[in-house]
Amino acid sequence: MKKAIKKILLVGFILFLLIQIYQPARNIDKGQAPSDGFASFYNAPKGIQDILKNSCYDCHSNNTNYPAYSYIQPARYLMEKHIKEGKEELNFNEWTNYSARKQRNKLNGIIEQIEDDKMPLDSYTLLHKNAKLSDQQKAEMVKCNTKTTK
Ligand code: HEC
Numbered sequence: 001m002k003k004a005i006k007k008i009l010l011v012g013f014i015l016f017l018l019i020q021i022y023q024p025a026r027n028i029d030k031g032q033a034p035s036d037g038f039a040s041f042y043n044a045p046k047g048i049q050d051i052l053k054n055s056c057y058d059c060h061s062n063n064t065n066y067p068a069y070s071y072i073q074p075a076r077y078l079m080e081k082h083i084k085e086g087k088e089e090l091n092f093n094e095w096t097n098y099s100a101r102k103q104r105n106k107l108n109g110i111i112e113q114i115e116d117d118k119m120p121l122d123s124y125t126l127l128h129k130n131a132k133l134s135d136q137q138k139a140e141m142v143k144c145n146t147k148t149t150k
Pocket of ligand 1: 052055056057058059060081082083085086089090105106109110111113114119120121124133
């Protein structure tokens, strides 16, 4: 019995080591300075820019600020999946490439996600406690976005 447990632990450990080999490309925009399509397009106040940087850009921009544990699988895999899906839905750096219609839709989407407490994702705020939006930050974001949709 004891032997079996040892074997299982050993196999588990080997598998853990093996998955470390998988290290996909990182979401880091080398070359030009980080373009900030959204913030400059709306001339967003510093407070809003800080909220976006702190709570949204890790998944919705071309630059992720990777934490140390991002080198460890399977954390890395899950992170990369969120970044890929997040960027597909909304990339603040690519804002000026969106049509006016898409921009309107996304602005409404941002208000909705924030009002419903869906963003930033819970799995993210679990480890990024300071990314969680306070009621005041939420109100600021919604107010700013509502102004721009008109
Ligand atoms: C940990 C990664 C992560 C963070 C941080 C994050 N998002 Fe997301 N976001 C996603 C993913 C993944 C999706 C697509 C799947 C889904 O909707 O759950 C998404 C979808 C969205 C959508 C939906 C797009 C649409 O058109 O319906 C909006 C809007 C959005 N996020 C806004 C935000 C805002 C605003 C913040 C910051 C306050 C933020 N997100 C932070 C990962 C993230």
